[in-house]
Amino acid sequence: MSAESRAAADDRARLLEQMLRIRRLEEKCAELYSAGKIRGFLHLYIGEEAVAVGVMDCLRTQDAVVATYREHGHALARGISAESILAEMYGKQQGVSRGRGGSMHLFDASTRFYGGNAIVGGGLPIAVGLALADSMQKRECVTACFFGEGAVAEGEFHESLNLAALWKLPVLFCCENNLYAMGTALARSHSQTDLCLKAASYAIPAWPVDGMDVLAVRDAARRALLAVRAGGGPAFLELRTYRFRAHSMFDPELYREKAEVELWKQRDPIAQLRAALVEEGRLGDADWEALEAAVAGELAGAVAFAEAAEFEPLEDLLRFVTSEPGAREGAPR
Numbered sequence: 001m002s003a004e005s006r007a008a009a010d011d012r013a014r015l016l017e018q019m020l021r022i023r024r025l026e027e028k029c030a031e032l033y034s035a036g037k038i039r040g041f042l043h044l045y046i047g048e049e050a051v052a053v054g055v056m057d058c059l060r061t062q063d064a065v066v067a068t069y070r071e072h073g074h075a076l077a078r079g080i081s082a083e084s085i086l087a088e089m090y091g092k093q094q095g096v097s098r099g100r101g102g103s104m105h106l107f108d109a110s111t112r113f114y115g116g117n118a119i120v121g122g123g124l125p126i127a128v129g130l131a132l133a134d135s136m137q138k139r140e141c142v143t144a145c146f147f148g149e150g151a152v153a154e155g156e157f158h159e160s161l162n163l164a165a166l167w168k169l170p171v172l173f174c175c176e177n178n179l180y181a182m183g184t185a186l187a188r189s190h191s192q193t194d195l196c197l198k199a200a201s202y203a204i205p206a207w208p209v210d211g212m213d214v215l216a217v218r219d220a221a222r223r224a225l226l227a228v229r230a231g232g233g234p235a236f237l238e239l240r241t242y243r244f245r246a247h248s249m250f251d252p253e254l255y256r257e258k259a260e261v262e263l264w265k266q267r268d269p270i271a272q273l274r275a276a277l278v279e280e281g282r283l284g285d286a287d288w289e290a291l292e293a294a295v296a297g298e299l300a301g302a303v304a305f306a307e308a309a310e311f312e313p314l315e316d317l318l319r320f321v322t323s324e325p326g327a328r329e330g331a332p333r
């Protein structure tokens with residue numbers, strides 16, 4: 001095997017590992033939720049991992065990221081530790097948002113990860129504001145904004161895309177089209193289901209992408225980011241994906257057929273990439289088992305960390321209601 005092809009295989013194995021880490025973390029979250037360790041809302045990204053991993057692989061440390069309430073995978077792929085993500089879901093003060101945000105509000109200024117947002121479409125104006133601030137201060141960076149196709153029906157989507165295009169702001173809009181907004185199928189709430197056309201109507205270049213193929217996602221993100229970084233203004237990716245699990249932990253899934261879910265599972269982004277590497281003779285059973293064992297060990301450590309972490313003392317309850325200088329210093333990543 002040439003050095004070049006070995007490097008390409010290693011690169012894909014790295015993406016596979018990242019997707020697997022997200023999958024196993026979220027499976028663990030579901031387990032901990034059932035055990036009553038994690039409370040409140042919990043939205044799993046299982047099935048959609050290729051989107052966050054593919055896009056995030058093209059970002060630089062100085063770039064900003066804005067996500068939704070389905071953001072565990074984005075946070076992990078951005079480099080926030082599983083320890084501080086899990087501690088956050090436990091509501092512990094060693095959590096990435098000091099236990100004050102929970103699953104939907106992972107936030108870490110040190111990695112420029114600006115949430116986690118419970119409001120559908122709420123991240124879009126924040127992303128445009130971040131990009132405006134960065135460009136006014138002549139910082140060479142991009143804001144990647146992830147949102148579901150449900151947000152496309154919100155006014156904030158249209159205001160944000162209009163201003164980003166008008167002011168030529170460096171935003172990569174990443175629309176995670178998983179076909180449903182809670183129980184509402186795309187065609188039930190959108191008169192125009194071709195979402196790229198909506199972005200194009202604001203003069204934003206837009207591409208549909210196979211969101212179940214991490215390499216396709218990364219290629220598309222690379223191409224789009226090249227144009228954004230060159231000062232061409234925003235770009236839009238419609239990442240066609242699917243969530244394998246329910247919308248949240250309280251969803252009987254009466255709005256879709258089991259057969260449809262099974263069909264999409266055949267395109268599982270992790271299984272697809274694993275199979276490709278196996279077929280090329282670049283991933284054996286022992287390699288896969290070692291990978292699984294490493295991820296399991298890492299997650300066991302993260303659970304132990306969250307268990308051992310502490311709740312904020314009651315007397316701190318009113319802290320951060322107004323901002324405190326340096327309040328984030330020393331918080332774990």
Ligand SMILES: Cc1ncc(C[n+]2csc(CCOP(=O)(O)OP(=O)(O)O)c2C)c(N)n1
Nearest residue numbers: 070118119120148149150151178180181182
């Ligand atoms: C402004 C607003 N309206 C309604 C809700 C309730 N809600 C929570 S998630 C959701 C569906 C959003 O779907 P989508 O944007 O496609 O993201 P997905 O859950 O599929 O990732 C809705 C309507 C909300 N959180 N915010």
Ligand SMILES: [Mg+2]
Nearest residue numbers: 148149180181
């Ligand atoms: Mg959706």
